[in-house]
Amino acid sequence: MSPITGSAIYKKKAGMITVLEEESPPRLIWKCIDAGVAPPVEILLDTVVTLQASKKTSPKMLLKIGIGSGSEVKSEVVFAFNSRIFMDNVKTVLQQTIARRKSAAAADASLAASASSGRSTPSAAGSPAPVDGRQDEVLADMLDSKKLLKNLTLQQKLLRESPALMKTFAEAVIKSGLDPEEFWSTRVHLLRSFAIQNNQKRGPYNVLSTIKPVASSENQVNVSVTREKIHEIFQQYPIVRKAYDDNVPKMSEGEFWSRFFSSKLFRKLRGEKVNLYDRGDITLDKYLFYDPDYDGEEEDTDIDKLLEEKKEEDGSRKRRNSEQLTAAKKKIRLFTQDGKQVSKFIDIKANKEDNPETLGNGPDITMKEDQNDELVGVMRSMNRLSRRMMQNIKDDADMDREFEEELELRDLDDANTVEYNQLEYTQRSNLSSNILPADVLEKFNSQSQLNPTPTVYDEYMKTYKLQLREVDLSAVYANKKPLLDTYKEILNITKKNAKSQAWTIKLDTSVEKQDVDVDLPRDRLEALRLTHSTSVEFLRHFWLHFNSISTSSPSTNPNFRAELLQLKKLYTSITKCVDRVQSSLAQLDGADRDLGRLLMDPLSASLAQALTSYEAAIVG
Amino acid sequence: MDAIADRAFTESQTNPAHKLVDETPSLLAVVVDINPLEWRKLEKEQSVSLKQVVSSIIVMLNSHLSLNSSNHVALYIANSYSHGAQLIYPRTESSKSTRFLHTPGMYRQFRFIDGSIVDTIEHLLNEQPDTLLQLIGREQGKQHIKGTLAGAMSMALCHINKIQQSDELNALKSRLLVVSISDDSTLPYVSVMNTIFASQKMKISVDVCKLGPSSTFLQQAADATNGVYIYITQPEGLIQYLTTALFIDPMLRPIIVLPTDESIDFRASCFITNKVIDVGYVCSVCLCILSVIPEDEKCPTCHSKFDHNLITKLKRKPKVLPLKKKDKELGDKNGTATPESA
Numbered sequence: 001m002s003p004i005t006g007s008a009i010y011k012k013k014a015g016m017i018t019v020l021e022e023e024s025p026p027r028l029i030w031k032c033i034d035a036g037v038a039p040p041v042e043i044l045l046d047t048v049v050t051l052q053a054s055k056k057t058s059p060k061m062l063l064k065i066g067i068g069s070g071s072e073v074k075s076e077v078v079f080a081f082n083s084r085i086f087m088d089n090v091k092t093v094l095q096q097t098i099a100r101r102k103s104a105a106a107a108d109a110s111l112a113a114s115a116s117s118g119r120s121t122p123s124a125a126g127s128p129a130p131v132d133g134r135q136d137e138v139l140a141d142m143l144d145s146k147k148l149l150k151n152l153t154l155q156q157k158l159l160r161e162s163p164a165l166m167k168t169f170a171e172a173v174i175k176s177g178l179d180p181e182e183f184w185s186t187r188v189h190l191l192r193s194f195a196i197q198n199n200q201k202r203g204p205y206n207v208l209s210t211i212k213p214v215a216s217s218e219n220q221v222n223v224s225v226t227r228e229k230i231h232e233i234f235q236q237y238p239i240v241r242k243a244y245d246d247n248v249p250k251m252s253e254g255e256f257w258s259r260f261f262s263s264k265l266f267r268k269l270r271g272e273k274v275n276l277y278d279r280g281d282i283t284l285d286k287y288l289f290y291d292p293d294y295d296g297e298e299e300d301t302d303i304d305k306l307l308e309e310k311k312e313e314d315g316s317r318k319r320r321n322s323e324q325l326t327a328a329k330k331k332i333r334l335f336t337q338d339g340k341q342v343s344k345f346i347d348i349k350a351n352k353e354d355n356p357e358t359l360g361n362g363p364d365i366t367m368k369e370d371q372n373d374e375l376v377g378v379m380r381s382m383n384r385l386s387r388r389m390m391q392n393i394k395d396d397a398d399m400d401r402e403f404e405e406e407l408e409l410r411d412l413d414d415a416n417t418v419e420y421n422q423l424e425y426t427q428r429s430n431l432s433s434n435i436l437p438a439d440v441l442e443k444f445n446s447q448s449q450l451n452p453t454p455t456v457y458d459e460y461m462k463t464y465k466l467q468l469r470e471v472d473l474s475a476v477y478a479n480k481k482p483l484l485d486t487y488k489e490i491l492n493i494t495k496k497n498a499k500s501q502a503w504t505i506k507l508d509t510s511v512e513k514q515d516v517d518v519d520l521p522r523d524r525l526e527a528l529r530l531t532h533s534t535s536v537e538f539l540r541h542f543w544l545h546f547n548s549i550s551t552s553s554p555s556t557n558p559n560f561r562a563e564l565l566q567l568k569k570l571y572t573s574i575t576k577c578v579d580r581v582q583s584s585l586a587q588l589d590g591a592d593r594d595l596g597r598l599l600m601d602p603l604s605a606s607l608a609q610a611l612t613s614y615e616a617a618i619v620g
Numbered sequence: 621m622d623a624i625a626d627r628a629f630t631e632s633q634t635n636p637a638h639k640l641v642d643e644t645p646s647l648l649a650v651v652v653d654i655n656p657l658e659w660r661k662l663e664k665e666q667s668v669s670l671k672q673v674v675s676s677i678i679v680m681l682n683s684h685l686s687l688n689s690s691n692h693v694a695l696y697i698a699n700s701y702s703h704g705a706q707l708i709y710p711r712t713e714s715s716k717s718t719r720f721l722h723t724p725g726m727y728r729q730f731r732f733i734d735g736s737i738v739d740t741i742e743h744l745l746n747e748q749p750d751t752l753l754q755l756i757g758r759e760q761g762k763q764h765i766k767g768t769l770a771g772a773m774s775m776a777l778c779h780i781n782k783i784q785q786s787d788e789l790n791a792l793k794s795r796l797l798v799v800s801i802s803d804d805s806t807l808p809y810v811s812v813m814n815t816i817f818a819s820q821k822m823k824i825s826v827d828v829c830k831l832g833p834s835s836t837f838l839q840q841a842a843d844a845t846n847g848v849y850i851y852i853t854q855p856e857g858l859i860q861y862l863t864t865a866l867f868i869d870p871m872l873r874p875i876i877v878l879p880t881d882e883s884i885d886f887r888a889s890c891f892i893t894n895k896v897i898d899v900g901y902v903c904s905v906c907l908c909i910l911s912v913i914p915e916d917e918k919c920p921t922c923h924s925k926f927d928h929n930l931i932t933k934l935k936r937k938p939k940v941l942p943l944k945k946k947d948k949e950l951g952d953k954n955g956t957a958t959p960e961s962a
Binding site for chain 1: 766
């Protein structure tokens with residue numbers, strides 16, 4: 001990229017401004033047209049702290065650059081421009097450079113932090129953007145709980161993405177003054193998963209299988225493809241890229257893709273069965289007969305060379321003209337891997353010499369003689385696809401090491417002995433479940449042995465034993481009333497269950513519909529819900545502190561006092577929550593209020609529980 | 621553990637209907653709780669007697685048998701003081717009943733079965749000792765009678781398993797009905813849970829007909845096995861419950877809406893005090909549930925020693941600042957004091 005250059009006025013003198021962002025350190029240089037009139041101005045972009053440009057609407061075109069270190073501005077330089085476009089160019093370049101520097105600085109800072117925490121990290125902190133290898137480390141570093149709590153940008157992003165969380169945040173932190181760090185401390189897992197989500201790279205996958213033509217109502221077939229998917233297709237199927245390169249200037253891009261998705265080529269690449277008489281696409285189906293192992297233009301140079309050599313060898317042949325040559329080049333793909341060393345383990349040629357064919361493993365499914373052609377074709381295309389996908393992964397994992405480990409013989413290694421701990425087991429619950437009521441037992445044991453009075457058991461046994469003397473199976477009920485009542489009761493339960501089951505099924509199908517049918521006005525219900533979630537938020541923090549503080553003491557925890565104060569603050573917050581619940585209930589009237597009370601009862605109980613626990617702890 | 625975690629019943633629930641429902645015979649196993657002192661309480665409170673329940677159950681069994689000529693029934697009693705859990709029907713040593721049940725014109729086969737059931741239960745009742753003294757004696761350590769409802773359920777499951785293993789009856793679908801009157805303190809927690817897992821694996825639904833105090837564990841049993849838990853509010857209409865809500869054939873279960881109580885209490889019981897608890901401790905080795913920290917700092921079930929430091933930490937009381945006075949003074953006061961009383 002050539003450096004950005006253009007005219008600019010500095011201190012009322014015309015001159016040329018140049019931004020050298022490729023240089024290290026990046027600089028901005030202004031030189032007066034008349035070399036003698038004013039000295040050149042040179043600004044190191046690393047020292048730029050502020051950047052101000054005049055508004056788009058204003059006629060003046062000024063760019064103010066503040067120079068300093070840290071956040072301090074030591075001096076300011078003002079350039080005036082003739083062209084708004086050029087000024088904007090300069091501005092964006094400066095912005096980018098500054099942003100890049102900042103992110104690099106952040107990465108350095110995190111590296112330095114991790115280095116100081118005992119890990120050995122390369123101290124070379126000069127390179128600006130984090131390079132690929134360091135990405136993992138940066139990510140791992142980012143996932144540290146403390147870092148996550150400090151990563152405000154990440155938190156803001158997460159809040160923006162989930163409105164529900166945003167609501168709780170607004171209510172608890174912004175309105176009710178909960179410490180934001182406190183708020184996030186219980187949600188570190190959310191932050192972590194969000195950070196991972198944002199940094200995750202998607203691996204290669206079989207693109208064509210994800211593309212599914214959808215039949216529309218007008219008897220048309222619709223296929224939707226994104227930019228990324230097209231890119232992936234090109235990478236995985238060089239033949240498609242080739243076809244695209246050959247045809248697209250002639251036909252429009254849209255036409256190309258619609259032809260492609262209806263072609264036999266598409267079906268073949270997807271691994272579907274292609275019949276001779278299927279309707280295809282004339283332009284694209286000629287690529288069917290290309291070598292399926294065609295791996296793209298980049299190898300053509302090699303092929304060129306080989307073809308060249310060949311020609312020299314048999315010089316008697318006529319020189320073909322170049323068109324023929326390219327055609328031949330495209331049709332024949334020479335095996336160019338001669339120079340490559342093939343591992344003996346998988347080298348079929350080598351194995352053929354060493355192993356009689358009657359022994360050893362059977363040949364691969366694609367190598368057997370009497371194999372179904374179609375099956376072999378499918379297997380081959382799958383293998384091809386896998387190979388291309390693997391090629392596209394730029395992974396510097398130690399393949400050799402992996403291979404060696406696979407080959408290693410472990411049968412002479414010491415066997416791992418599994419150690420067990422012996423456990424004695426007593427089934428307590430069987431011992432403790434006594435079906436003799438305790439009060440009867442107590443009475444029995446406390447009475448005098450000489451003059452025992454009959455126990456309830458003794459008395460009851462007399463009648464109990466006579467129970468089944470007379471059994472009349474024709475009279476299992478006395479009158480019909482209880483039967484009818486029972487019938488109604490069972491019917492009601494069934495109806496209720498049918499309703500709730502239908503509701504759960506609905507829940508399964510649509511996640512959005514999570515509303516219970518409550519006879520409350522929507523805004524009221526929403527208000528109650530908000531009060532509820534905020535209170536739960538406070539309760540959560542309250543219990544967290546309440547329970548953790550019991551295990552620490554001033555000697556073990558330097559923040560002990562701060563935590564005590566914090567807990568006390570939370571206590572007052574919870575008393576406020578109680579008030580809030582009351583007031584939101586007070587806004588309802590009549591039957592609504594009863595319903596609201598019913599809904600909020602469990603919450604009120606848990607709030608009260610928190611308050612009483614705190615109050616009880618004061619005395620103890 | 622995978623096998624236990626496998627909810628055998630979800631599969632059938634998600635894909636209801638569309639299955640060919642044929643009239644395969646089924647087995648109904650019934651467990652009746654005959655805990656004498658509980659019956660005494662029930663008779664007083666709800667005016668329902670063992671006699672009523674037994675005769676209703678017999679009618680239910682007869683109805684089941686009359687639905688299909690190859691249907692089977694089995695009857696167990698549980699929680700009897702001197703006999704524990706016992707098989708009532710079918711017994712191998714069948715004594716011909718001479719009893720004439722007040723049912724003229726009754727199907728002969730039913731009369732044999734019903735007579736033998738009533739005879740056997742009465743016989744067992746009569747064998748119970750007349751006084752508490754004869755039952756438990758004076759020695760305090762031996763005055764313990766085990767709750768056998770879970771045992772009876774296990775026996776019933778074994779019976780079902782035996783029948784399903786046999787050659788000619790292996791297609792028999794089975795279900796288990798528990799008529800319970802005692803409360804959860806008489807139920808050994810671990811045994812009940814194991815019974816639940818066993819019936820889950822065997823795909824046998826456990827229906828619960830509950831009289832007296834309601835039972836958390838039996839609720840869980842019914843819920844986990846796609847069974848019906850129903851609390852009897854009107855004992856006079858018991859026969860109606862038994863022949864409708866609790867009479868659902870295993871083949872029909874995936875299709876119809878069950879009249880079961882859906883609000884289930886999923887709490888567990890403490891292994892030491894045998895009480896149902898909300899919040900408790902769990903042994904990290906054997907997962908035994910405790911509501912109190914044992915004195916000897918050892919797990920009562922697996923005898924693993926707990927970490928002493930951890931226990932002292934657990935026993936510590938939370939420390940908080942008093943409310944009324946100003947923060948500053950109190951912060952100082954509390955911060956310097958050494959608060960430890962646990």
